[in-house]
Amino acid sequence: xxxxxxxxxxxxxxxxxxxxxxxxxxxxxxxxxxxxxxxxxxxxxxxxxxxxxxxxxxxxxxxxxxxxxxxxxxxxxxxxxxxxxxxxxxxxxxxxxxxxxxxxxxxxxxxxxxxxxxxxxxxxxxxxxxxxxxxxxxxxxxxxxxxxxxxxxxxxxxxxxxxxxxxxxxxxxxxxxxxxxxxxxxxxxxxxxxxxxxxxxxxxxxxxxxxxxxxxxxxxxxxxxxxxxxxxxxxxxxxxxxxxxxxxxxxxxxxxxxxxxxxxxxxxxxxxxxxxxxxxxxxxxxxxxxxxxxxxxxxxxxxxxxx
Amino acid sequence: xxxxxxxxxxxxxxxxxxxxxxxxxxxxxxxxxxxxxxxxxxxxxxxxxxxxxxxxxxxxxxxxxxxxxxxxxxxxxxxxxxxxxxxxxxxxxxxxxxxxxxxxxxxxxxxxxxxxxxxxxxxxxxxxxxxxxxxxxxxxxxxxxxxxxxxxxxxxxxxxxxxxxxxxxxxxxxxxxxxxxxxxxxxxxxxxxxxxxxxxxxxxxxxxxxxxxxxxxxxxxxxxxxxxxxxxxxxxxxxxxxxxxxxxxxxxxxxxxxxxxxxxxxxxxxxxxxxxxxxxxxxxxxxxxxxxxxxxxxxxxxxxxxx
Numbered sequence: 001x002x003x004x005x006x007x008x009x010x011x012x013x014x015x016x017x018x019x020x021x022x023x024x025x026x027x028x029x030x031x032x033x034x035x036x037x038x039x040x041x042x043x044x045x046x047x048x049x050x051x052x053x054x055x056x057x058x059x060x061x062x063x064x065x066x067x068x069x070x071x072x073x074x075x076x077x078x079x080x081x082x083x084x085x086x087x088x089x090x091x092x093x094x095x096x097x098x099x100x101x102x103x104x105x106x107x108x109x110x111x112x113x114x115x116x117x118x119x120x121x122x123x124x125x126x127x128x129x130x131x132x133x134x135x136x137x138x139x140x141x142x143x144x145x146x147x148x149x150x151x152x153x154x155x156x157x158x159x160x161x162x163x164x165x166x167x168x169x170x171x172x173x174x175x176x177x178x179x180x181x182x183x184x185x186x187x188x189x190x191x192x193x194x195x196x197x198x199x200x201x202x203x204x205x206x207x208x209x210x211x212x213x214x215x216x217x218x219x220x221x222x223x224x225x226x227x228x229x230x231x232x233x234x235x236x237x238x239x240x241x242x243x244x245x246x247x248x249x250x251x252x253x254x255x256x257x258x259x260x261x262x263x264x265x266x267x268x269x270x271x272x273x274x275x276x277x278x279x280x281x282x283x284x285x286x287x288x289x290x291x292x293x294x295x296x297x298x299x300x301x302x303x304x305x306x307x
Numbered sequence: 308x309x310x311x312x313x314x315x316x317x318x319x320x321x322x323x324x325x326x327x328x329x330x331x332x333x334x335x336x337x338x339x340x341x342x343x344x345x346x347x348x349x350x351x352x353x354x355x356x357x358x359x360x361x362x363x364x365x366x367x368x369x370x371x372x373x374x375x376x377x378x379x380x381x382x383x384x385x386x387x388x389x390x391x392x393x394x395x396x397x398x399x400x401x402x403x404x405x406x407x408x409x410x411x412x413x414x415x416x417x418x419x420x421x422x423x424x425x426x427x428x429x430x431x432x433x434x435x436x437x438x439x440x441x442x443x444x445x446x447x448x449x450x451x452x453x454x455x456x457x458x459x460x461x462x463x464x465x466x467x468x469x470x471x472x473x474x475x476x477x478x479x480x481x482x483x484x485x486x487x488x489x490x491x492x493x494x495x496x497x498x499x500x501x502x503x504x505x506x507x508x509x510x511x512x513x514x515x516x517x518x519x520x521x522x523x524x525x526x527x528x529x530x531x532x533x534x535x536x537x538x539x540x541x542x543x544x545x546x547x548x549x550x551x552x553x554x555x556x557x558x559x560x561x562x563x564x565x566x567x568x569x570x571x572x573x574x575x576x577x578x579x580x581x582x583x584x585x586x587x588x589x590x591x592x593x594x595x596x597x598x599x600x601x602x603x604x605x606x607x608x609x610x611x612x613x614x
Contacts, residue, residue: 150611184602185609187571188530213607216564216602220526223495249606257523264494269436295523299556302492302522304457 018240050081150185184214357388457492479531491521
């Protein structure tokens, strides 16, 4: 949207990845107020929910309604996650601009999560692409190569395998591929090497990193990705949510701190940091038990900060 | 000490910077047990205390005893902070291997802290160098250029001024100069630019960065410094301590997470991460009220980690 060559897109995933992991539950109207606040602060792309079984994740049962509500927000790209064709159809029916589909590079992780191996999941993505392309309304298809920096079950995930899976995902006709540090094992050298290898395989179809702050390395990993030309990052207000593989560990990288880092470095995000910090209040009220992180929120925006 | 060309020295400052900011007080024998645990985990350089007025910082009143106790630890480089000649003499008398002297690049910050301007402080360093060089026992003299990345009072601190002060400090004959992000305003682009400008001025006399995690950017800033050739970093177990300029904000970068990042990236630190994590227990017992941070400690060392 921005034509500035240095600009970076921060994709807020709090309403999906954050709430999915949170203990408390947020009502639909509160979700929509929160999403509007985030959009008003300048976040142009928000993952608002996921079309998964409400028995599995009750917190996401209202995703159709949330997508439809979020579509009323001017200029917002509304994303929703889906794990299969049924979910992608639901996302399309709700009117989502983007469907995001996770596919684990680790075969073991994939089997454990969706009862299917990685190759079968690539075929599933192909079926989604075929279905979506046959519809009259277009919908962008983003695939996230999960466990791209290691797996809590398999351990190391070879970079060559990551590049192979990314190439297979790109070959399905999906629009974009992201690399996700699902279990938080990434470190800056691995980010650099993996991003380079995947760029060699699929070029600019690799657009985004989805990073967690599990080991405290989230923003260092983002910096490494930035250095390699990545210009889109998922992040979560207050670092909401956690890690399903490590109880008590922190979750996604913190939107506030990421925006602070990028803007400080002269990379426009379009986000108004003071307004973004205001969107924490609603979260605090709605989920009073939930840990909320952010260096910038705790210390205050320094007087040297300007955008 | 290590001849490995990629190795990085992590200097533990918990017993000084951490405890100085902590609410609780740690007894001398507990400090020494803790310092021994840190050394046993492989930390080869530890700032064990500061020779400052015990009325100002009662927590540091036993620094002489702590230095003398720490000298019994084989292979450990024992550092102590001093703010003036009197403190440096006390450090020398106690037998410290290194005296670390902070000098604020921000004149306003310097006046507020020590009632003297930056130039007067440079002269003070010169008087310490002259005194130390006249003694029969050598003592390394490290100077930290404080507020090198911004000041809570002055705001921006011009890079050219940082380089000027660094050059003046190097010209005193001090052995090493570090850059300190005293108030936590640094960001990766600023770290890169400032380190380069200071390297242009004083070359390899710039050895170290002292970074805080105030805004959540601590490890990203360390990565930026590493990219510019910095091979020494101060850090604090559990990120102990806080920021005197922002109540509730986090303190120094976390030793555990820094070691995890460096070792993961193939940069040997000589530190045994599991043993380092064990040194947290003593801290938890001694200062039960104190917030303790660390991604690695919360999530556990990932199975992909190896040194």
